Amino acid sequence: MTTPIHAAPPAGSPEGAGPAALLSVRDLTMAFPGRRSATGRRGAPVRAVDGVSFDLAAGETLGLVGESGCGKSTTGRMLVRLLEPTSGSVVFDGRDVTRLSQRALRPLRRDVQMVFQDPHSSLNPRQTVSRIISDPLLVQGWSAADARRRAAELMELVGLIPEHIDRYPHEFSGGQAQRIGIARSLATGPRLIVADEPVSALDVSVQAQIVNLMERLREELGLSYVFIAHDLSVVKRVSDRVAVMYLGRIVEIGAKRDLYDTPQHPYTRALLSAVPLPDPAAERRRERIVLLGDPPSPAAPPPGCSFHPRCPKAQEVCRTERPLLRIAASREVACHFPGD
Structure with a gap:
């Protein structure tokens, strides 16, 4: 029979991350x-x-x-x-x-930003790529012209053609749509x-x-x-x-x-x-x-x-x-x- 481990738990961070972890x-x-049953009782x-x-x-x-x-x-x-x-x-x-x-x-x-699993469902189908990428910047107080310029730069950074900035999400493939999601996540640095x-x-x-x-x-x-x-x-x-x-x-x-x-x-x-x-x-x-x-x-x-x-x-x-x-x-x- 194998002997179970009873070593003391590690003090501090896992290997690769110290006290100044991000x-x-x-x-x-x-x-x-929990879900409610037919009788109205809440489950665990x-x-x-x-x-x-x-x-x-x-x-x-x-x-x-x-x-x-x-x-x-x-x-x-x-x-x-x-x-x-x-x-x-x-x-x-x-x-x-x-x-x-x-x-x-x-x-x-x-x-702190997030990239989601389904690129198309995470993008607003009624907004252009320009608006999707620049929205976080507008919330942070950027002017519309500066936010649009930054959106074009981010499109180029993730491998998309900046001239497509006024297209809608449905005009892009799944991989391209995910690049748009990544560009949006990078907007605020x-x-x-x-x-x-x-x-x-x-x-x-x-x-x-x-x-x-x-x-x-x-x-x-x-x-x-x-x-x-x-x-x-x-x-x-x-x-x-x-x-x-x-x-x-x-x-x-x-x-x-x-x-x-x-x-x-x-x-x-x-x-x-x-x-x-x-x-x-x-x-x-x-x-x-x-x-x-x-x-x-x-x-x-x-x-x-x-x-x-x-x-x-x-x-x-x-x-x-x-x-x-x-x-x-x-x-x-x-x-x-x-x-x-």
Whole structure:
């Protein structure tokens, strides 16, 4: 029988982010009200995000991955205050975003922007590209002429033709529409961009173009990203560190190379085993880990480790004691029995 880990929890930030982290998230929780039954009784609250903590350094990209419904998009929306957290804190550049009034939050929105998953549904079909990109500048007090000039510059920066500035979103392809969304997010000169599955709705060839664009913008403008995705190949391409979420919690977080080469959590290993390899011979040789059953409901999570009903390594302690993030093999893992 393997001995469970009982090392002291790490003091301070994960590797790659120090005390002066640009973004510091602590115990972030989001509980949605339960549905009402036919008798009018309210069901148990749905804990979509349950105690998420991480740091992000300036100029760093953190990939946030997991199955659909694990809470990664909800986490992203709380980072920019599109959703109000139930509890926890989001500290950006020394200021707790969750405690700011709407008036105090407005200047901060210049520094934190978001790119959405579906490029067409996130753009107003009744507005021209010029208005879509320049709107954030008009809100910040720019003149209409200066905002239009800046919108044309941003179109060129993201690889679009400035002469198309008076066209409408439906006149662009999906990849072009996503470039418009990226240009809009850059309008106010942000330092942090939360990208919520920015390439999942695009063709594979277009995905590569958008990923390369975001990498180039990061280098040229000194941006930091929280990159949310379910495609681990894309996350590996863009990220410095990766956080794996399951049922609203981070179960493993660490440097990209360490996590991909030697995953410690059983769930991480299962996710990585599902990523196809470009070498057919290697693909046939490797072991594929198939998880049984569906993820539990966040309205009624299992006791102990939330992954234990599907985990091939589960033991009695997993069913009764919730594992906390602890240092294991140069990263943090929420597992009683990390490793092989």
